[in-house]
Amino acid sequence: xxxxxxxxxxxxxxxxxxxxxxxxxxxxxxxxxxxxxxxxxxxxxxxxxxxxxxxxxxxxxxxxxxxxxxxxxxxxxxxxxxxxxxxxxxxxxxxxxxxxxxxxx
Amino acid sequence: xxxxxxxxxxxxxxxxxxxxxxxxxxxxxxxxxxxxxxxxxxxxxxxxxxxxxxxxxxxxxxxxxxxxxxxxxxxxxxxxxxxxxxxxxxxxxxxxxxxxxxxxxxxxxxxxxxxxxxxxxxxxxxxxxxxxxxxxxxxxxxxxxxxxxxxxxxxxxxxxxxxxxxxxxxxxxxxxxxxxxxxxxxxxxxxxxxxxxxxxxxxxxxxxxxxxxxxxxxxxxxxxxxxxxxxxxxxxxxxxxxxxxxxxxxxxxxxxxxxxxxxxxxxxxxxxxxxxxxxxxxxxxxxxxxxxxxxxxxxxxxxxxxxxxxxxxxxxxxxxxxxxxxxxxxxxxxxxxxxxxxxxxxxxxxxxxxxxxxxxxxxxxxxxxxxxxxxxxxxxxxxxxxxxxxxxxxxxxxxxxxxxxxxxxxxxxxxxxxxxxxxxxxxxxxxxxxxx
Numbered sequence: 001x002x003x004x005x006x007x008x009x010x011x012x013x014x015x016x017x018x019x020x021x022x023x024x025x026x027x028x029x030x031x032x033x034x035x036x037x038x039x040x041x042x043x044x045x046x047x048x049x050x051x052x053x054x055x056x057x058x059x060x061x062x063x064x065x066x067x068x069x070x071x072x073x074x075x076x077x078x079x080x081x082x083x084x085x086x087x088x089x090x091x092x093x094x095x096x097x098x099x100x101x102x103x104x105x
Numbered sequence: 106x107x108x109x110x111x112x113x114x115x116x117x118x119x120x121x122x123x124x125x126x127x128x129x130x131x132x133x134x135x136x137x138x139x140x141x142x143x144x145x146x147x148x149x150x151x152x153x154x155x156x157x158x159x160x161x162x163x164x165x166x167x168x169x170x171x172x173x174x175x176x177x178x179x180x181x182x183x184x185x186x187x188x189x190x191x192x193x194x195x196x197x198x199x200x201x202x203x204x205x206x207x208x209x210x211x212x213x214x215x216x217x218x219x220x221x222x223x224x225x226x227x228x229x230x231x232x233x234x235x236x237x238x239x240x241x242x243x244x245x246x247x248x249x250x251x252x253x254x255x256x257x258x259x260x261x262x263x264x265x266x267x268x269x270x271x272x273x274x275x276x277x278x279x280x281x282x283x284x285x286x287x288x289x290x291x292x293x294x295x296x297x298x299x300x301x302x303x304x305x306x307x308x309x310x311x312x313x314x315x316x317x318x319x320x321x322x323x324x325x326x327x328x329x330x331x332x333x334x335x336x337x338x339x340x341x342x343x344x345x346x347x348x349x350x351x352x353x354x355x356x357x358x359x360x361x362x363x364x365x366x367x368x369x370x371x372x373x374x375x376x377x378x379x380x381x382x383x384x385x386x387x388x389x390x391x392x393x394x395x396x397x398x399x400x401x402x403x404x405x406x407x408x409x410x411x412x413x414x415x416x417x418x419x420x421x422x423x424x425x426x427x428x429x430x431x432x433x434x435x436x437x438x439x440x441x442x443x444x445x446x447x448x449x450x451x452x453x454x455x456x457x458x459x460x461x462x463x464x465x466x467x468x469x470x471x472x473x474x475x476x477x478x479x480x481x482x483x484x485x486x487x488x489x490x491x492x493x494x495x496x497x498x499x500x501x502x503x504x505x506x507x508x509x510x511x512x513x514x515x516x517x518x519x520x521x522x523x524x525x526x527x528x529x530x531x532x533x534x535x536x537x538x539x540x541x
Contacts, residue, residue: 014466015466015467016463065254065293066258066295067258067261068254077297077298078298081298088295089291100462102233102247102248102460103240103248103290103327104289104290104291104327104459104494105291105459
């Protein structure tokens, strides 16, 4: 499995560019991935989504539906896509250190 | 252990022998015998072309592994199963292009699917497919979405849509509707805007439609790609049950290729019965709306457009010309890929390659070079993909090969140029909140 070194941290990534282990996640990872996900500046709102994804994943073992993200953050669907141009299933999950979701994504 | 190795299993020669013999029907036996190894199928395969004409990528070589498996009578080891796994899941997208070039009409995709089925029966299947199968069995959809979350997502999308079109609804469990619309679980999970776009279109054309609240709304069938006929049949049975309960005339399939193949063509075989309703793909439905003058456009898209024929919509679904009928109405500058239509190359994301997960990404990028070259040669800036796997794969190819294109579904194009009668639109600023 290829590794990525960034700001003194090492990450193992799979072929889709997701880190292989949720416990290996750190804030530096988000910094590393943001550009390839089309994000130039990280805002508090990005972090809000990332925090919720991680909380949900810790409790349920899967990524939440976008409806849950919207309800908890109060962001409209379009706004979530503005924050994460490659979408809540790919970009946001990748940044939050979740594995690639199961199924046609 | 390599990262894309199947989960650990115990090999039982007797079980494998049994799994092989129960699947070897007369047709398959004949195909293992009549292949003349003429090689006419070689150049038809995108894996063969993308991998410098590697003889191991010739379709007949891959398909005839079935013959070898029969001969071995269950006497196989771990390494042999791993090699079969790599071939059946990793080197073939069961697109059926090679079948069109076989002078004997051997359906090599069916043979590879049979190998997949034998492997899956022994627990040798990609984790991504196995996880999805478990989800289908437990929740009726590939992403383990509960009925409550599904219905709430529909209500949410209806609410947001009404900001724009106050009268638009997403009718749930409407008995006697003309069509029951079915979707890919990825839509409620991550892309609910797709459902909203469908609802918007149905409102504008005046369709009498509904969605079921209970399981049977997910029309995808990843069990089919793993060769798990039992679960595959269960998935279609759910759709069948909902359609009968709601007494609809049509089951409409979202812009997804394999869902159409599984519900329209494979389903009646798995269930062993005909349906009391018709199955229609979105592409057919959209063409019908245009033909009847219900769907009109304010303008055409001027940027050059090409069309990705999904294998299971065009070659295996018979809708190549129907798609072009739609394109005629929406594109100023349409450019065909060569070859196209029934002879189009698979995008390399089909056959379950994307849901198989990250261990298969590199292979689909390599084999997808054929598609990337085809797209590049058209000079198009927009690629229309009425299939979620094609859509994601072409997006991935766009990044991998810097194609500089945008990928769109038909619904996304309609969203930009569809004519919406004034009386349907939200009128005044102060009325905007009324739909909530």
